[in-house]
Amino acid sequence: MTDATTISPKEVGHGEVAGGSSIAPDAGMSPFEQRIIQLAKEFPKGIPGKILQNDMPTTVSADERAIVINKLLAQGILDIYKQGNELLYKLKGGKSSEPDQIKDADNEEKVVFDIIKEASNMGIWIRDIRLASNLTLSQLNKIVKSLETKKLIKAVKSVAASKKKVYMLYGLDPHRSLTGGAWYSDQDFESEFVTILNQQCFKYLSDKRQQAQANVDDVGPKAKMAIALTTLDDLWKYICNLGISKVELTPEDITSILNTLIFDGKVEKIRKGDLEYYLAAEPMLETTGLIQVPCGVCPVIKDCSERGLVNPGSCLYMNNWLSSEF
Amino acid sequence: MSMQCSKLCSLIIGETFGMPVQSVVDVLLQKGPSPLRHVLTSMMKSMPIEAIHGALKTLIQHFVVNFHVNSTTGETIYSVNHEKTIEIMRYPRYYAHAEQMVGPVGREVLEEIVQSGLVSISKLIYICGSRVMKSNPDVTEAVLFEQLNLFQTTAMRLAAKKYIVIVPPPSPDNENNEADPGAHKDSHKLPAVDLKVLLGKLLKTNETKLESLPDANILWGIYIQQFHAELRNSMVYQALERKFKSMIDPRVIQVVIEVGLERHQWEDEGAPVSMHEIKDRIEKMPDGLATSKHISEHLEIVEDDPMRILSRLSNQLGGHFAFNMKTAVSELLWNIIDKIITEKHGFHALRIFRLVKASGFVEQDTINEIGMVPGKEAKHLTYKLVDDHFINIKEVKKTYTTNAPPGKTCTVFYVDSSQIVRSLQEYCYKAAYNLKLKSKIEQAKIKRLSVKEERITRILVNMTNKNCAEDQLNEIRELLTPPERGLLLRYQFSSGKLLSGTIQVDETLFVTELYLKYHGKNFPKKK
Numbered sequence: 037m038t039d040a041t042t043i044s045p046k047e048v049g050h051g052e053v054a055g056g057s058s059i060a061p062d063a064g065m066s067p068f069e070q071r072i073i074q075l076a077k078e079f080p081k082g083i084p085g086k087i088l089q090n091d092m093p094t095t096v097s098a099d100e101r102a103i104v105i106n107k108l109l110a111q112g113i114l115d116i117y118k119q120g121n122e123l124l125y126k127l128k129g130g131k132s133s134e135p136d137q138i139k140d141a142d143n144e145e146k147v148v149f150d151i152i153k154e155a156s157n158m159g160i161w162i163r164d165i166r167l168a169s170n171l172t173l174s175q176l177n178k179i180v181k182s183l184e185t186k187k188l189i190k191a192v193k194s195v196a197a198s199k200k201k202v203y204m205l206y207g208l209d210p211h212r213s214l215t216g217g218a219w220y221s222d223q224d225f226e227s228e229f230v231t232i233l234n235q236q237c238f239k240y241l242s243d244k245r246q247q248a249q250a251n252v253d254d255v256g257p258k259a260k261m262a263i264a265l266t267t268l269d270d271l272w273k274y275i276c277n278l279g280i281s282k283v284e285l286t287p288e289d290i291t292s293i294l295n296t297l298i299f300d301g302k303v304e305k306i307r308k309g310d311l312e313y314y315l316a317a318e319p320m321l322e323t324t325g326l327i328q329v330p331c332g333v334c335p336v337i338k339d340c341s342e343r344g345l346v347n348p349g350s351c352l353y354m355n356n357w358l359s360s361e362f
Numbered sequence: 363m364s365m366q367c368s369k370l371c372s373l374i375i376g377e378t379f380g381m382p383v384q385s386v387v388d389v390l391l392q393k394g395p396s397p398l399r400h401v402l403t404s405m406m407k408s409m410p411i412e413a414i415h416g417a418l419k420t421l422i423q424h425f426v427v428n429f430h431v432n433s434t435t436g437e438t439i440y441s442v443n444h445e446k447t448i449e450i451m452r453y454p455r456y457y458a459h460a461e462q463m464v465g466p467v468g469r470e471v472l473e474e475i476v477q478s479g480l481v482s483i484s485k486l487i488y489i490c491g492s493r494v495m496k497s498n499p500d501v502t503e504a505v506l507f508e509q510l511n512l513f514q515t516t517a518m519r520l521a522a523k524k525y526i527v528i529v530p531p532p533s534p535d536n537e538n539n540e541a542d543p544g545a546h547k548d549s550h551k552l553p554a555v556d557l558k559v560l561l562g563k564l565l566k567t568n569e570t571k572l573e574s575l576p577d578a579n580i581l582w583g584i585y586i587q588q589f590h591a592e593l594r595n596s597m598v599y600q601a602l603e604r605k606f607k608s609m610i611d612p613r614v615i616q617v618v619i620e621v622g623l624e625r626h627q628w629e630d631e632g633a634p635v636s637m638h639e640i641k642d643r644i645e646k647m648p649d650g651l652a653t654s655k656h657i658s659e660h661l662e663i664v665e666d667d668p669m670r671i672l673s674r675l676s677n678q679l680g681g682h683f684a685f686n687m688k689t690a691v692s693e694l695l696w697n698i699i700d701k702i703i704t705e706k707h708g709f710h711a712l713r714i715f716r717l718v719k720a721s722g723f724v725e726q727d728t729i730n731e732i733g734m735v736p737g738k739e740a741k742h743l744t745y746k747l748v749d750d751h752f753i754n755i756k757e758v759k760k761t762y763t764t765n766a767p768p769g770k771t772c773t774v775f776y777v778d779s780s781q782i783v784r785s786l787q788e789y790c791y792k793a794a795y796n797l798k799l800k801s802k803i804e805q806a807k808i809k810r811l812s813v814k815e816e817r818i819t820r821i822l823v824n825m826t827n828k829n830c831a832e833d834q835l836n837e838i839r840e841l842l843t844p845p846e847r848g849l850l851l852r853y854q855f856s857s858g859k860l861l862s863g864t865i866q867v868d869e870t871l872f873v874t875e876l877y878l879k880y881h882g883k884n885f886p887k888k889k
Contacts, residue, residue: 196727225736249608256656257610257663264609296734299713299720301700304668320601320697325866326786327705331793332867335706340796348796349803358800358856 068096068104073113073127082117082124112146138188144171148179152189152203157211159192159202195220218283219292232280233293238302240274241266241316265306265313268294330357363444366791371447373798378450379420382409386417387442390427395441397432422532423479425583426450431534438534449586451794451868454861456589460525463592467516472525472584480529480581484555485572487513491564506564510557521550527585544585553577591627594876595619597869598690601697602671610660611653617643618672618685630688630880631673637661637680669693688880695877698870699782703752710735711743715777718753723774744775751785754778780881783874790871794864801860808853811846818842 065073075083075091092101105125108114117124138149151168152160166176180203183189191201195216204210219226241264248264272290275281294314297303304317326332330353331340340346348354368391376384389404390396398418405414418440421427425446429438453476461469474489475481481489490513495501501509520526527543527550543549555577563572572578599619603612617640622632641657644650653660661683664672671690675682696719704712710733717733718724730740747753753775760770805812818841825835842850 219734227736230734256659258656258659260609261663292732292734295732296713299716299733300709301697301712301716306666306668308666318605318607319701320605320694321701322604324698324701325869326698326790326793327702328866329793329797329863331796332702332789332870333705337789337792340792342799348800351796351800354796354800358859 066104068092068101069108072104072108072125076114076125076127080127082119082126084119085123085125088125110143115150141183141186144169144175145179145183147171148176149183149188152183153205155202155204157204157208157214159194159204159210159214161200161202165203195225218281218285218289229281230293230296233275233290234296234300236275236278236280237271237290237293238297238316240271241297241303241314245316245318261315265315267311267313271314330354364788364791366788366795367444367448368442370791370795370798371442371444373795373802374447374450375421375426377798377802379417379424382413383417383420385409386414387421387427390440390442395439397435397437397439399437401440420479425479425532429532429534448871451864452872454865455593455868456525456584456586459589459592460520463523464516464519464525467512468520468525471513471516471520475526475582476584480531480583482572482575482577482580483514483517483553483582484560484575484577486517486582487555487557488560488564488572491560495564503561503565507557507561510560510564514552514555514557518552521552521582524550524585524588526550526582527588529581529583531581542587543583544587550585553580587627590872590876591623593872594687594691595623597873598687598694601694602690606664610663611644613644613647613650614640614653614657614660615664615672615685618683619687622683622685623687628879630686632685632687634675634682634684636678636682640683641680691873691876691880695783695873698873699752699786702786703747706750707743707746710739711747714740714743715747715752718747718775719777723756723758723776725772725774729775748775752777752782754781780878783877787871787874790867790874794867794871797860797864797867801857804853804856804860808849811850812853814846815842815850 071091072083072088075088079087088101088105089098105114105116109116112128115126115128117126138146141149147169148165148171151165154160162176162180165171165180166173169176171179180189184191187206189203190206191203192210192214194200194202194214196213202214216225219230244266245264248260251260251263268287268290271294272285272287275290276285294303294305298305301319302317304315306313306315330351331337334340334353336346340348340351342348372384372388372391375387385408386401386405389401393400393404401418402411402414409417418427422429426443427440428443429440431437432439456476457469457472460472471486471490474486474493478486478489487510491506491510494506494509517526524544528546528548529543553576555575559575599612599616602615606612606615618635619632621635621639621643623629625633637657640661641654644657645654647653658680661672661674661681665674665683669689671686671693673684673686675684700712700716703715713733714729714735717729721728721732726741726744729735729744730737733740735743744753748755754777756774756776757771758774760772818838821838822835825838
């Protein structure tokens with residue numbers, strides 16, 4: 037099987053099954069070819085080489101068998117995989133799922149295309165393609181470039197590592213972990229968008245609290261609290277209805293925003309049984325004593341000493357503070 | 363104790379007791395606990411021995427210097443009590459609190475006690491009476507007696523509110539000095555004082571011997587712990603009032619604090635208070651009926667709060683609730699730290715700090731992702747927080763091998779609460795020191811002018827007493843030129859601002875001390 041071994045077999049993933057085949061033995065095919073296709077259908081997970089060998093009449097030599105298999109591989113009917121030390125032959129997916137350009141591509145391109153296809157929308161790094169395909173880097177670069185030109189695959193930059201490119205099929209939308217979800221646009225963190233959402237969420241919660249505080253009816257604190265408390269669902273609907281986002285936001289996105297508000301100390305999460313509510317928090321302190329004096333917020337306090345260049349006697353911050361409001 | 367704290371202590375002593383006493387304290391601060399001969403050797407050339415003895419006596423009387431006998435050498439060792447020294451900075455707050463609770467005479471009496479360090483009640487009333495006589499030499503006997511009576515009643519009120527206490531005289535026994543003087547049941551019981559005898563002594567102006575009075579050996583001092591407890595309660599109450607603004611009646615929390623911590627003020631958690639008791643007390647307050655109608659709802663809201671400061675201990679009789687003061691103080695401190703971080707580094711830094719605090723150990727990537735702060739800014743702010751000791755940094759090996767290469771380690775950030783508190787205390791010491799030093803510098807700048815103003819004022823008083831003409835008075839007044847008046851006015855404004863600044867810094871320092879006391883060592887627990 038000299039020809040077959042020129043193409044590096046792919047590793048078979050666990051639980052992998054062949055896609056629904058629409059390949060039917062062709063009338064123009066030799067009986068050997070027809071038998072192989074039939075066997076491939078019987079073994080959807082792949083026909084091991086030994087079974088193929090035993091199934092064939094003894095008159096069929098190894099060379100003849102290799103020619104038939106190589107022909108089927110070249111036609112794109114069969115695919116070759118490697119499981120341990122054993123070779124597996126598997127029927128390829130339906131012809132309709134393959135783009136037209138790949139049909140005319142050479143074997144290396146097809147292998148690389150399949151590796152990238154398997155990675156789906158998570159994408160695959162060039163180094164991993166090289167390891168899986170056993171191709172040299174220069175060869176692989178050419179193939180990848182050719183596939184990109186044919187618009188069969190595309191390169192996507194990951195937000196986690198901006199210099200690391202991953203490849204995926206052209207028509208796929210990259211996974212959230214690659215794009216960063218709603219908060220990234222072309223690998224750039226949309227800081228302003230996050231700030232606006234942050235402000236809008238807080239405004240909504242804050243308005244609800246003020247509404248509750250303004251309620252002077254003798255309804256009791258529990259009823260007041262009920263006005264002020266907000267569920268994630270309510271907030272999500274409110275933000276979606278505002279129409280400030282071009283991308284569709286999920287409740288998880290709003291949870292992320294609410295978490296930032298919790299870390300800002302502006303919102304608190306209140307649990308009542310299994311339910312979670314959000315409430316605009318009032319700070320315990322308006323200010324604190326230390327920051328009311330210039331030394332409390334001084335950027336050079338570490339360099340300040342009695343005799344040094346920075347000293348309380350000639351301190352500009354201190355002098356400005358003392359002369360203010362005079 | 364840190365260098366910064368020692369410098370502040372020295373400045374406070376100088377401000378309160380004068381330069382000679384400060385120089386004695388400086389020796390003790392520099393040398394650490396030392397026997398008298400060390401102090402004498404260092405000071406002999408600059409001060410007479412009697413003055414050194416006098417300074418030490420004053421410091422001991424105000425509990426600023428402790429002494430104990432070394433068991434091996436038999437020498438008496440003197441050391442500076444930093445905590446007590448720093449507390450001197452807090453006296454204006456104690457006075458203001460006493461004035462609020464007992465009235466202006468209460469403040470006056472308390473000031474006298476503080477100035478004396480330790481004093482018997484008879485002597486205290488005598489000192490207050492002599493001050494009345496000094497300010498008004500024509501005071502009649504009846505009015506003076508009335509005044510003495512007022513001072514006695516005020517002292518009784520101060521004792522009843524536990525602001526003053528019978529204090530055993532300083533002794534070389536450390537345990538005795540550290541014991542809570544208020545623990546004894548009669549420690550706030552005022553002795554009987556014969557006001558007529560005191561009046562007689564006051565009228566005989568040369569009669570200053572008070573040792574013969576029956577209570578001469580019962581010495582009273584300020585009971586700091588009571589002030590601390592009340593200031594703590596007031597701070598916590600104000601903070602919670604702000605937090606639950608308009609949602610609940612904060613008086614509910616006040617009642618739980620007051621009743622729960624009435625007997626054992628320094629317990630982490632107050633005694634359980636029944637809902638009925640809270641309701642009864644609220645009903646007696648103005649507009650309390652409306653609150654008492656929904657009392658369970660008020661309590662439920664505080665109970666559900668994520669701070670967990672109120673816990674329901676049982677459901678009997680509508681429920682028993684206990685207030686956790688330790689948690690409340692911690693929350694107060696974290697809020698202070700939050701404010702400082704926001705003011706110094708902005709709200710993104712606060713977000714990062716709170717995120718690290720909530721997460722325990724966290725990597726930079728996680729901070730960027732959960733904090734939703736742009737990568738570069740997050741990194742910059744994280745390192746600023748590390749630089750200011752708000753967060754700590756630690757390298758963790760990814761593998762279990764002994765010599766992990768640099769690529770196999772990751773950097774995690776975490777919050778060490780005790781380190782933050784200590785570092786915050788250092789900031790406070792430095793800020794207070796700088797403010798006091800600035801005040802001293804400003805005072806030195808204006809010294810010549812102050813002396814001139816004092817002299818002119820004295821002359822004016824004399825001339826007014828002699829009924830001089832207005833023209834003559836104006837002539838004297840004009841000796842102080844308008845620019846000089848402007849300078850004096852500016853100095854008065856500056857010194858006032860510096861003093862209030864020191865009090866504000868002390869507010870923060872007080873919370874850090876409370877936090878360390880709740881989370882640390884030697885705090886008076888119930889006996």
